[in-house]
Amino acid sequence: MPLLLELFLRFFYVGLFSVGGGLATLPFLREMGEKTQWFTPAQLSDLVAVSESTPGPMGINMATYVGYTTAGLPGSIIAVLGEVAPAIIIIMIVSRVLLKFRSNKYVDWAFYGLRAASAGLIAVSCLSVAQLALFKTDVFAATGSFFAAVNYWALALAAVVFVFLRVFKKVHPIVFIAIGAAAGIAFHLIAQV
Amino acid sequence: MKMLLQLFLAFAKIGGFTFGGGLAMLPMMQREIVEKRGWATQDELFDYYAIGQCTPGIIAVNTATFIGCKKKGLPGGIAATFGVVAPSVVIITVIAACIQSFQDVPAVQWAFDGIRPAVVALVFNAVLQIGKKSLTDLFAVLIFLAVAVLAFFTNVSPAVFVLCAGVLGILLKGGKRRAPSA
Structure with a gap:
């Protein structure tokens, strides 16, 4: 299959099945990375950071990034078109039957289960991001010790950022990304001395 | 136009x-x-x-x-x-x-070493917020846990979970509605 067609179809699939926007696309991107080898889990994690700290909807940012790294500028445009195409089609239909859709109990019940599933999928994505950032898999493989493999420095940083997030709810995510970047550079500079 | x-x-x-x-x-x-x-x-x-x-x-x-x-x-x-x-x-x-x-500049890699833990905190916070909004009762919590465990230990596509949970939602809520009258 031509690469651009594959990009379009794969992102069409993501757009069709991810409900709840932004981070809801994360589990699907993980699946995509495993299947196509277009990006590694580590790259996916960096991609979340880039998407969070740039303007625009996160899901679109992620699609653009994957599209660009896979097939350049045409790739980024095709990936975004693929991701928004199902939404345009579905919303077009829904907007015509808006009232019926809103008051339909079956739709309501389906979304009740669907939102819970979506939350579960995002929680697992969070675990895999955490595993990558806070856990030295190679150390664990070598020593078999869970506690030796925890990256305590990263864990502490994540905890501090989380506390800040809960305390300063109005502060923009980009601030926390910037703090993380500064802390990372500072840590390595200090470690080198 | x-x-x-x-x-x-x-x-x-x-x-x-x-x-x-x-x-x-x-x-x-x-x-x-x-x-x-x-x-x-x-x-x-x-x-x-x-x-x-x-x-x-x-x-x-x-x-x-x-x-x-x-x-x-x-x-x-x-x-x-x-x-x-x-x-x-x-x-x-x-x-x-x-x-x-x-990508090969060390400072960029160092920055991402710090950004990744920050992203963990951001995503974790989002999970808490989404959980608070969507886990409204025990059944929703059970669906959440079942999907989380299955998604963690198996390679089943996320789409399958979304579709099954939608059907499950209809069955659970529909069953609950009928229960009192039965």
């Missing part, structure tokens, strides 16, 4: 000046669409948002499509959608181009 251009520009502004998408875009939409342009009422905007949140796709895109559709039908929906995604495509493409060539 002029209306289509206006839709594109208004949504490009919204896309270009909000970070994080989704709910972060609501205040900006309110100001640009409801207050400044009067393209939708406050209530309509919330309705679109609610539907955008539970239909497939990205919330901001869904809302843009809705408002575009309302103003100018299919072409309007497409113009608004392209507007909301255009800034992302431009900005991310530039960043992706830079990051690829800067």
